[in-house]
Amino acid sequence: MHIGALHISGVNLQEVEQKVLDVAVNIICDEKGKDYLIVDDNPGSEILVLNADSAEGSKILNNASENQVKIVFSSSTQSGKNIITMPTPVRVIALKNVLIKIAEQLYAYIISKKGHLKAVKKPTVLPEAQKIENIFQQLLQIKLANKCSLISSTGLPSIYIDGVNGRFITEKSTDDIEKYLNLDFNSVESKEISYEQLNEYSKNMPVAALNSILWRCALACSNGKLLPGHSENTPVKLTSWPNFSRHGFKPDYFKLAAIMAKQYISLMELNRQTQIPFKEITDFYNAAFAVDIIETVTDKSKLKKTGPIKSSQNKSILKKLAQRLGIN
Amino acid sequence: MLQLNTDKIIFTGPVGAGKTTAISSISDTPPVSTDVNTSGEERKLKDSTTVAMDYSYIEMDDGTKVHLYGTPGQTRFDFMWKILTKGGLGLVLLINNDHPEPVKQMEFYLDSFSDFIDETGVVIGVTRTSINDQANIEDYQAKLFERNQIFPVFEVDSRSEGDIKVLIQALLAILAN
Numbered sequence: 001m002h003i004g005a006l007h008i009s010g011v012n013l014q015e016v017e018q019k020v021l022d023v024a025v026n027i028i029c030d031e032k033g034k035d036y037l038i039v040d041d042n043p044g045s046e047i048l049v050l051n052a053d054s055a056e057g058s059k060i061l062n063n064a065s066e067n068q069v070k071i072v073f074s075s076s077t078q079s080g081k082n083i084i085t086m087p088t089p090v091r092v093i094a095l096k097n098v099l100i101k102i103a104e105q106l107y108a109y110i111i112s113k114k115g116h117l118k119a120v121k122k123p124t125v126l127p128e129a130q131k132i133e134n135i136f137q138q139l140l141q142i143k144l145a146n147k148c149s150l151i152s153s154t155g156l157p158s159i160y161i162d163g164v165n166g167r168f169i170t171e172k173s174t175d176d177i178e179k180y181l182n183l184d185f186n187s188v189e190s191k192e193i194s195y196e197q198l199n200e201y202s203k204n205m206p207v208a209a210l211n212s213i214l215w216r217c218a219l220a221c222s223n224g225k226l227l228p229g230h231s232e233n234t235p236v237k238l239t240s241w242p243n244f245s246r247h248g249f250k251p252d253y254f255k256l257a258a259i260m261a262k263q264y265i266s267l268m269e270l271n272r273q274t275q276i277p278f279k280e281i282t283d284f285y286n287a288a289f290a291v292d293i294i295e296t297v298t299d300k301s302k303l304k305k306t307g308p309i310k311s312s313q314n315k316s317i318l319k320k321l322a323q324r325l326g327i328n
Numbered sequence: 329m330l331q332l333n334t335d336k337i338i339f340t341g342p343v344g345a346g347k348t349t350a351i352s353s354i355s356d357t358p359p360v361s362t363d364v365n366t367s368g369e370e371r372k373l374k375d376s377t378t379v380a381m382d383y384s385y386i387e388m389d390d391g392t393k394v395h396l397y398g399t400p401g402q403t404r405f406d407f408m409w410k411i412l413t414k415g416g417l418g419l420v421l422l423i424n425n426d427h428p429e430p431v432k433q434m435e436f437y438l439d440s441f442s443d444f445i446d447e448t449g450v451v452i453g454v455t456r457t458s459i460n461d462q463a464n465i466e467d468y469q470a471k472l473f474e475r476n477q478i479f480p481v482f483e484v485d486s487r488s489e490g491d492i493k494v495l496i497q498a499l500l501a502i503l504a505n
Contacts, residue, residue, distance in 0.1 A: 027470060027473055027474060030473070091464070093466035094466075240469040240481070241479070245494045251497070255504075257498070258498075262505075314417055314503060317388075318417070318504050324386060326493075327493050327500070
């Protein structure tokens with residue numbers, strides 16, 4: 001095994017699927033370094049990506065090593081050791097998220113086994129020993145662990161979480177989550193279930209994007225408290241803007257997003273520069289982290305990067321326009 | 329003369345993306361449009377289209393105005409784009425998700441207005457997502473990420489004042505910070 005990089009091979013993929021894989025890997029390598037994942041044709045690569053809907057694909061899957069991680073594009077769930085099924089059609093962003101999680105886990109494993117000191121970004125899961133305090137942390141934990149779970153509490157509609165494909169499934173309406181927001185969390189039960197069970201139990205139920213629910217829960221449950229294991233002194237940056245038109249927002253979030261999208265900055269520094277209350281900053285950060293748009297600095301030279309300094313000559317008219325539209 | 333108005337926000341995007349409607353959603357008066365009947369392929373998208381520009385404004389409490397210009401959607405009128413953007417505050421790019429290749433459309437407009445965007449800022453509104461979900465917001469963001477660009481991308485209904493205000497609010501945040 002090449003310690004410096006993980007190797008990944010696409011096998012029996014359709015043309016579009018191969019492109020999706022290539023783009024996802026390119027995005028990851030832009031973010032983490034060009035050698036973070038190396039695409040090659042070696043069927044013995046640590047990560048195998050294949051389409052198992054054909055006889056040929058099915059045969060390849062059966063012959064693959066148990067120790068390889070197999071990402072299987074398929075319309076039906078494939079079971080077996082180290083197999084992750086992604087329903088077709090697979091989207092770039094979904095594949096990218098799955099690949100990042102797998103790569104982080106594999107690198108952590110390699111480092112622990114080989115004592116290799118190469119600096120890699122640590123997996124961003126919540127510490128296992130940390131007590132889950134609210135529904136937000138519970139959902140995030142399931143997502144980061146790539147698991148499926150059934151969440152229930154006496155008298156409340158059950159909810160199903162598909163942490164692999166980022167789906168939130170509920171008996172009645174996605175607003176069911178509201179009922180869990182202010183509960184004594186000791187009364188909530190979370191039970192891991194298989195992907196097959198999830199699909200069987202949740203047939204014909206309303207589905208929502210898990211990220212959308214996580215955003216909502218983060219704002220409702222964070223109460224100014226940073227996620228366990230995160231620091232207000234770590235420089236962070238947004239990798240994209242939150243989808244404010246469909247997610248809840250407060251006016252200050254636009255300012256936070258504008259600043260965090262152009263530079264690495266710690267939450268403490270944000271608070272100092274903007275005078276926005278730390279609670280708002282923390283709630284926004286937790287929500288942004290939960291929907292995968294936070295990047296922490298790994299290369300310190302990036303800290304010097306800042307966006308272009310905007311001319312202040314238009315500030316007066318911008319302020320007046322914001323007031324006029326009632327959006328300041 | 330339109331070049332003389334500098335406190336202006338430019339709305340651009342392909343035919344049928346909802347530029348005229350978006351301007352109507354937040355302006356004080358219905359936009360003055362220079363529409364003509366469409367023909368050929370464009371006719372499938374809408375009955376009439378803007379050939380020169382849309383214009384309206386928002387009047388501030390002190391009587392000053394922020395002018396809103398919509399560019400013509402058809403690329404054969406792209407000579408108007410540079411004229412309209414001259415001295416503008418920022419760009420609102422609307423993309424019709426019902427187009428066969430909406431992400432490519434976004435790239436085309438970002439490239440076409442790159443100088444103006446570099447000088448000011450851009451926000452991207454994706455319309456008609458309820459009609460066609462062939463691309464979702466993550467697909468647009470992934471493409472931006474690939475291009476090393478971080479711009480706000482929101483799902484919007486151009487008829488919704490609230491949605492268009494979200495776009496403007498993000499644009500103002502970018503311009504002010």
